[in-house]
Amino acid sequence: MMTKKGRKLNTVYHFVPNGSQIYASSIFQQSDFKADSLSGSLKVNIKTKGESIFAHYQDTVSNQRSALDKTTLASLNKYFPNEKKVLFPLFYSDKNIQKQLILGSSIKGLLRSNVANLTCFPMQRVQERSFAFRPNISQPSIAHREYTLYKTFAARVKNLSISDNNESNATLTLEVFSNLNTLKDIEYLTEDEYDENYTNGVYRYQGCTDYYGYLAQLHDHTHENKTKQYEFARLTKNEGYLKSKSITVSKAVIEQYLKTTDHLCDQVNGHLSPKNPILKDSQLQFLAYKNNSGDEKNKPVDMNEIARSIQLSRSLLEWQSEMENDDLLIFVEAKVDCQQQPIEIVSFGNNYRYYWMYRDTVTKTNGKLRKELLNNDDIETTKKSTVVKLFGHIDEDNNYKTAGKVNINHALEVIEGKSVAERNQWSSIPYLGSPKSSAFEHYLSQPSDTKRLMSYGEQTGDELSLLAGRKKYFHSKTKYGNSEKQYRDPNSSIAAYVTPRNTKFNFTLRFRDVSKLELGILVIALNPNILVSEFQALPKKNPHLSSLFSQFSFPFAQKLGYARPHGFGSVEFTIAEVQTTPKLNNLASECVREYITFISERLLSDNQLSDMGKEYLDVLSSWLSLNELVTDQETSYPSKHDKNSNKENPILAFHSHIRSEHNKQRKCNDKLPVETKLTTLINIGYQGDRDD
Incomplete structure (x- = not known):
């Protein structure tokens, strides 16, 4: 990933790859650093x-x-809701002069x-x-029938046996209706709409994710609409028209179904986690508890009740008991033949919009810890790493703690003219919402040479996903929340005492017993410009580094502080003074050259780079690109503007467009004709035709 002069970015962030091969090779886990161990301090300026x-x-x-009435936002005070957050920095009082502080922990984290x-x-x-998706959303068109590998079908639960009341021991056989149009040939009925005179083709149906429809109510309450809770499904085609096929569901698919249920009930890392936008305490009060007869009780619903309702809806034991009285209609996604x-069957659920859990999670692939983590x-490998030696490490699970060799104090404002406190500049900043880790189109590494996106794994046999890396924000033009909509939005914030451009701070970084290589890496981490100049x-x-550095047109800087997605926080570190024991001249330059020599000999020495050499060059290229100081160009989250969009x-x-197209493509083979690769849309953003 490389930025060029005159770049146009349609995203506010990108990722630095992990370099898993390099870490596994232990190249940066040196044990002989004491041969030239250095101790001292760096006097560092921030601008x-x-x-x-x-x-x-x-x-x-x-x-x-009252404080707002005395700031630059005084005229807007009337718009701000009471619950809107106001962010404050720290100040140090020096002879009655208020000097702003930047916490040393923030600098150390960077x-x-x-x-x-x-x-x-x-x-x-x-x-x-963990995440789930809806397999039946977005189907391939009829024109792409010859490329289709997976299709959605309605099915009747034909036989379900469970030994020892253990759902993991279930044997499930379904009667799959192969010629039924799942959208046109089925009529869904509420309990009030059900007519007892229906004699044929009527099935029990669970139209909500949870038995009592709590999640549907929460969604409706949030979006101000009304969802019906369907309890019956009637096939509008007569029995003579229907064609069906009996298929037994594999043990592996049943196991994934049970894992999906666990995910949907998970209140920590799964579907019911606090990150679910509809699961706020204020909205839970809107719901009324229901008992098994459907009667409402005057007590609020809690998360445990919603989880119980989900379990009740998806329980195979409940399905088995319902089969004694009525047939149960469900939906499946199945692999299909050329006809x-x-x-x-590769997935199934109790309604058309059922959820299916991805095979991989954020931290695991196929149930094992990701190599990127x-x-x-x-512990022994961790101890030897440069990061742990410089900054320390705490692992409470294995009772391992070590102090780092680097300490940083708070950065103190250097006042030239008016101070930050005297300027008293406040600003409304936009809501900081962004695509979360569920957006695999960004958070997973996407190959550029394929039509299809890498996901968290819809089927168990899918290729293992790889995290994209550490997220960093591009430098860009600052954007303020300067619309009335932003002022009234309680989710956006107000920043008190915004630090103006060209404000200066200084701090001291102290180090002990570090090698020249480690100090060189630390100096480059402070100021990448030194790497290029040296x-x-x-x-x-x-030659590989020459080619890399020649592609950058701007100086480098860092991003520090709050609201970085909106252009705030571009800072430059410069080393004003180096003090060491023993005293050495030009130490910073010498240490940076030590790093250049090290990577040139160990990783970038061959004309034809090894896989590890290519990997490291990609890491270094991405890191420098994201540090390139371009502040006169705006960035924004990828968006879609056309007459058919939200x-x-x-x-x-x-993101809905990306997911919809991905879901169509994953159901087809590689011969499916595609006008534009989804990876291309992700890299450049999708603007479309504006409906102005």
């Missing part, structure tokens, strides 16, 4: 290259009304991330999340 928000704590507008990128250290603190007849059980001064240059939320429209 903001754009407006920045170094927030430390927050309050609400209701507590800050440097740790940069060193981890430069040494291909695995990612840590990655929160586990489009079902031959193997730090394996806490491999390389250009070398009499003999590595005009209220074009970002959601973009």
Whole structure:
């Protein structure tokens, strides 16, 4: 990934690849660093290259009304809702002069991330999340019938036996209706719409994810619409028309069905986690508890009740008991033959829009920890890494703790003219919502040479997914929340005491017993410009690095603080002074050259690069690209603008379009003709034709 002069970006962030091969090879896990161990300090200056928000704590507008009247936002005070958040920085009082502080922990976190990128250290603190998708959303068109591998069918539960009341021991045989149009040939009925005079083709049907329809009610409450809770399905074609085929569901598919149920009931990492936007406490109060007879009770619904309702809807034991009285209609996705007849069931659920859990999660592939993530059980390898030696490590599970060799104090404002406190510049900033890790089109590494996107694995045999890497934000033009809609939005924030462009700070970084190579990596992590300038001064240059550096047209800087997706937080670090024991001249330059020599000899020495050499060059290229200081161009989240899109939320429209097209393509073979690769849309964003 490379940026060019005059670049046009349609995304606010990108990823630095993990470099898993390099970490596995232990190239950056040196054990002989004591041979030239150094101790000392770096005096570092910070200069903001754009407006920045170094927030430390927050309050609400209701507590800050009078303060707002004295700021640059005074005329807008009437728009702000009471619950809107106000972000505040820290100040240090020096002889009654208020000087702004940037926390040393924030600077240390930035440097740790940069060193981890430069040494291909695995990612840590990655929160586990599992995800599910709806297999039956977006079907291939009739014109693409010859390419179709998977289709949706309605099916009757023909036989279900469960030994020892253990659903893992279930044997499930379905009668799959192979010629039924799942959208046109089925009529869905509520309990009130059901007519007892219906004699044929009527089945029990569970139209909601959970038995009592709590999630549908929450969705309706959020989106101000009304969803019917269907309990019956009637086939509008007569029995003589229907063609069916009996298929027994494999043990593996049943196991994945049970895992999906666990995911849907999971209140920590799954469907019912706090990250689900409809599961807010204020909205849960809207629901009324229901008992088994459907009667409502005057007590609020909690998450445990919703989970119980999901379990009740999906329980195979419940299906078995219902079969004693009525036939049960469900839906399946099946692999088809050349005649489009079902031959193997790959997923199933209790309604047309059923969920199916992806095989992989954020932290695991095929149930095993991803290689891109730090394996806490491999303590010996972790101990030797540059990141752990410089910044320390805590692993409570294995009772391993070590202090780092780098310490950083808070950065203190250097006042030239008016201080940040005296300027008293407040700003409304846009809502910081963005695509989450469920958006595999961004958070997973996407191959550029295929039509199809890599996902978390719809089928168990799919290729293993790979995390895209560490997310970093591009430098860009600052965007403010300067519309009345943003002012009234309680989800967006107000920043108090915004730090203006060209504000200066300084801090001290202290180190002990580090090698020249480690200090060189640390210096580059502070200021990538030193890497390029020292390389250009070398009499003999590595051709791979020469080619890489020649492609950059702008200086480099870092992103620090709050609201980075909207252009805030561009800062430049410069090393003002180096003090060491023993005292050495030109130490920073010497250490950076040590790093250049090291990667040139160990990774980039061959004319024809090895796989590891290519991997490291990709890591370094991505990291430098994301640090390129371009502040006069706007970035935005990918969006879709056309007459068929969601005009209220074009970002959601973009991702919906990507998912819809992906779901069509995954059901077809590789010969499916595609006008534009989805990977191309992801890389450039999709603008479409504006309906102006």
